[in-house]
Amino acid sequence: MTTDDFSELERRADPQAPGAPRRNKRGLATQQKLLDAAEAVFAELGYHDASIVKITERAGIGMGTFYLYFDSKRTIFEALVIDLNRRVRHSMAEAMLGAANRLEAERAGFAGFFRFTAEHPALYRVVREAELVSPEVLRLHYSRIVEGYVEGLRKAQAVGEVSDIDAEVAAWALMGIGEMVGARYILWERDGDGQRPGEIDPTVFADVMRFIETALAPRPAGHEAPGQEAAQ
Amino acid sequence: MTTDDFSELERRADPQAPGAPRRNKRGLATQQKLLDAAEAVFAELGYHDASIVKITERAGIGMGTFYLYFDSKRTIFEALVIDLNRRVRHSMAEAMLGAANRLEAERAGFAGFFRFTAEHPALYRVVREAELVSPEVLRLHYSRIVEGYVEGLRKAQAVGEVSDIDAEVAAWALMGIGEMVGARYILWERDGDGQRPGEIDPTVFADVMRFIETALAPRPAGHEAPGQEAAQ
Amino acid sequence: MTTDDFSELERRADPQAPGAPRRNKRGLATQQKLLDAAEAVFAELGYHDASIVKITERAGIGMGTFYLYFDSKRTIFEALVIDLNRRVRHSMAEAMLGAANRLEAERAGFAGFFRFTAEHPALYRVVREAELVSPEVLRLHYSRIVEGYVEGLRKAQAVGEVSDIDAEVAAWALMGIGEMVGARYILWERDGDGQRPGEIDPTVFADVMRFIETALAPRPAGHEAPGQEAAQ
Amino acid sequence: MTTDDFSELERRADPQAPGAPRRNKRGLATQQKLLDAAEAVFAELGYHDASIVKITERAGIGMGTFYLYFDSKRTIFEALVIDLNRRVRHSMAEAMLGAANRLEAERAGFAGFFRFTAEHPALYRVVREAELVSPEVLRLHYSRIVEGYVEGLRKAQAVGEVSDIDAEVAAWALMGIGEMVGARYILWERDGDGQRPGEIDPTVFADVMRFIETALAPRPAGHEAPGQEAAQ
DNA sequence: AATGAATGAGTATTCATTCAT
């Protein structure tokens, strides 16, 4: 399973974890300002070129104050990844509410993911660099999303809406598609002019979904998926 | 198309480009030693923690010598990405030689990609960080591989071995699957003990190929791919 | 005129310029320690062999602190030239206070200049090298002093104490004499034994002043300066 | 006196000194190419930014060849100063040939000096930096020229063409005037547009000569130089 | 709680000089 042990990581990054200093309203606001600033600065400059001063300046607070809220540059980076991860999953889950079936849910989930990608380019950039800065938090990020996919796929398989493919492998494949397509067709699309990336092209979205849905579609009776016999 | 203009980038990184100093046998050996050392050091430490001294020490040459062969740290990084890209594509192409049909070719190509991933973990790590260090070379890397996929898909479509899905979008999806699955099931698998990652688990490989082949399979007559009508 | 535009240069080098960080008492002391150390180190080693570490060590502060006060090695060099220039002009002006006439003022001014040269050998050495490091600040230095001479000469001409020679050309000539004589008879005199250079030899001083005063003396009626007719 | 001991210095810098490797015609040509290149490069970049490679490239010879002709960067610098010094003195001496009297000779000498300054900006720049690079060669340069002045002044004094001022002090004053005026009115004049500096403005030249000639003029009988009595 | 002055470890890059060819 992908549960691994991320608890220590999450505790360190969670400002409200037991043991963490209790903040009042103002303190919480400062913390949020720091996370927001970090999102912007890390996205723009990357982990190494981002500096604590730049983050605190952007947050409009004093440099020393930073260390009242985060232990280190790496800590706020991890907290940011975890925060973005929470939000992207929320965005996907929300989009999927009320989907009538797996097919609709799939579409809605990907749409939610792409929308978040467009609105928060930091997610992609920060996750990219996470491999080097904090491999653990990177794995946490992907694992959390994959867990959601797996759960959805398993439920759909139970009611025959998805083929009997290994749910976990399929989930990682979906994760890969989502990230690569998001990068290629949303983030890089307008990169040249420095504009904020916009929505994904609807035709591309349709093609991607067709690819995915075909891959997952339950095999019509009497039709074997290609390569089935050889592989297993 | 994905042709973009990478020529300037390639010229700068190509030690044999016209205009670059002509090397004799020994010079070429030194250059290769540097690239090999860079592969190891960048993979182990990442771009920022890698230092020129560490690279030259590993290459067994003097520090100043580095600058006789590469203009800067960034230049050797780009050269390394381009070199790895060339080799991974070679590895894939070689594996595909003699494939009887698209299906076999697909399998062989992915197998080649996964084998290279296992043998050269640097590829993944270096490409990850490239997003921040040199976005251009990152795009070059992905684009080059995608071009290969697109060409293969188009040929297969022409003979009815692959559905009429948009070849380019499908190619980016394949790229995403390959990278994510390679990371998850090859590189992270043995990460804890620092061992050199091994082969991909055959079962996982079979599942991945099934996923891909189903997605690309030509639709049996009379069967519409799901979601087709709505999307287009 | 020699007014040129040195304002930008002076603003950059002026630690109290508007826009520069406001320093408290301690900060100002640190800044002064840096300038003093720079004076000593630049004078001893020259611009290129002086290093930031040597300067900060001499100032008794941490290396990084340097960059809180000056943007770069070149900046502190320029600030030092401007500071020394201010002080040498102050030294000259002070000496000239209470001079009864141009003749006395001239003597006093040169005496002030020579005294400063003896007490601050850095002035000469730093100015010498400035030609290569920052030509602008070199011109500023000379121009500022020359401006003072010009003003004095013009006033003296108005009351008939100085001949009608072009004040500006005469001023540059005086500048040249002062610098060369100061170097030759003060700085080089004891150079061998590394001792701090002392006062100028009174006889030499008398000869120099006689040279200058003769050159500037108003022509007695009926006597043409030699070469007058031919040249103009 | 100003004889000091420059013999060792001259021997080291003199490529034809006994003990130096005997050169054939080709070797001498290479040596001259190096000196010419050094003049250009040092003048343009200053001692520190000039590099051996730049000099040898400009001379059109291989880098290693440099060390067959000069022991070090400093050595060629000193040789260059000595060479320029020889040439500027030659230029002055030549100009003075056939001067009818001290006055004419003085004019001619300064004209020769200014002409050389305009044609060889390297002289000024190289001499400026020499203070830091090789104080000995700097003193040699000035001393040699001053010796010439002293000799001339003494001869003129003997025939009553120059006042009884101390010849040596006067000579250093003249040296200072020549250098400062040359810098100000020749080299800096066109500095902005990077053009090769031209001739000195004839009016300025006339003013300078009037200043000098007045300073040196024999006192008309019955007229004491101002400040004479007080000073001595 | 908030601040920001002070610190010094860490690193890319240059270049005079050597020496094998």
Place this chain on the structure above:
DNA sequence: GATGAATGAATACTCATTCAT
């Protein structure tokens, strides 16, 4: 004699982190 590849010492500058206020 001529060459130029190889070397490594030397240095300006950045920035995460501490701590006195």
